Amino acid sequence: MKLTTLVAIACLYSTAAWPQNALVLQSDFGTLDGAVAAMKGVAVGVSPEIRIYDLTHEVPAFNVWEAALRLVQVAEYWPSGTVFVSVVDPGVGTNRKSIVLKTNSGHYFVTPDNGTLTFVASRLGIAEVREIDEAVNRRKNSENNYTFHGRDVYAYTGARLASGRITFEQVGRLLPAEVVTIPYEKARHEDGVVYGNVQTHDGTFGNLWTNIDRGTLGMLQLKIGDLVRVTILRGAEVVLELTAPYVRTFGEVPIGAPLLYLNSLNNVSLAINQGSFAAHYQIESGHEWSIRLRR
Numbered sequence: 001m002k003l004t005t006l007v008a009i010a011c012l013y014s015t016a017a018w019p020q021n022a023l024v025l026q027s028d029f030g031t032l033d034g035a036v037a038a039m040k041g042v043a044v045g046v047s048p049e050i051r052i053y054d055l056t057h058e059v060p061a062f063n064v065w066e067a068a069l070r071l072v073q074v075a076e077y078w079p080s081g082t083v084f085v086s087v088v089d090p091g092v093g094t095n096r097k098s099i100v101l102k103t104n105s106g107h108y109f110v111t112p113d114n115g116t117l118t119f120v121a122s123r124l125g126i127a128e129v130r131e132i133d134e135a136v137n138r139r140k141n142s143e144n145n146y147t148f149h150g151r152d153v154y155a156y157t158g159a160r161l162a163s164g165r166i167t168f169e170q171v172g173r174l175l176p177a178e179v180v181t182i183p184y185e186k187a188r189h190e191d192g193v194v195y196g197n198v199q200t201h202d203g204t205f206g207n208l209w210t211n212i213d214r215g216t217l218g219m220l221q222l223k224i225g226d227l228v229r230v231t232i233l234r235g236a237e238v239v240l241e242l243t244a245p246y247v248r249t250f251g252e253v254p255i256g257a258p259l260l261y262l263n264s265l266n267n268v269s270l271a272i273n274q275g276s277f278a279a280h281y282q283i284e285s286g287h288e289w290s291i292r293l294r295r
Helices: 003-017 035-046 064-077 118-124 149-162 214-218 277-281
Strands: 023-027 052-056 083-087 098-103 108-112 126-131 188-190 193-201 208-213 227-234 237-245 258-262 267-272 289-294
Touching (some): 023 064, 023 149, 052 064, 064 118, 064 193, 083 149, 098 118, 108 149, 193 214
Parallel strands (some): 023 052, 023 083, 237 258
Antiparallel strands (some): 098 108, 193 289, 208 267, 227 237, 227 289, 258 267
16 A cells, blocks of 8 residues: 555544544733733644634633623534633632533533623523543643643643543533523513613624613514613613614614614614714623613
């Protein structure tokens, strides 16, 4: 048998033996230094063939809420078997658990159990949760490093799982099917009022994104063009009250005018046509920010 044939067979065997799922990284590290590159280097060291993608590394520092949102906004667009590694870890080196969540959709999430999984657990469902066994699933000779688990534990374990070097069962011991969650206002309709949470801004444009889905908004029986009374609160304090038309897209109102629409996730958003709603009205987002909608 020719040498080239043997090489081809070996390559095919190698690919078949180690099924490669995508590895998607998220952090609050930014890209000004080498932290993200170090995580990728560890992953490639586990499997040179691994496919690595970035979700974002611009999560605001220590902002677990934003990390949780970014995960749920993209996870469903990735195929079953994808492994997400999310490292926004203000409690690094403490006794918070390091876990891998397998969702009912077949996605895997490698992260500290600190609220990062609030939304994916709710939306995709919890199949199993396992605690990472750092005796075997940790980069060699890193046991005395307490401040870079993103590199030494999460990227390493995520790469081993995505590349098929370990099974999900080999991650570590099975935990109860629950994760740490951040409390927030759930979307609901009650007595002619729709309640929800101001989850985030969409970054560049300053539109507010809420957790109020199309179905819950539908309880108000709105038609395109109807005016909606909007109240935004921070805790118990009313921060803003206004009236905005319910429209399909930005250009249906004059430049500079507010509007209420359904965003690309089919959730209620507030915007100013060619302006920043968040900046203009000085509205922030997070678990303490809530919204009320009335006809």
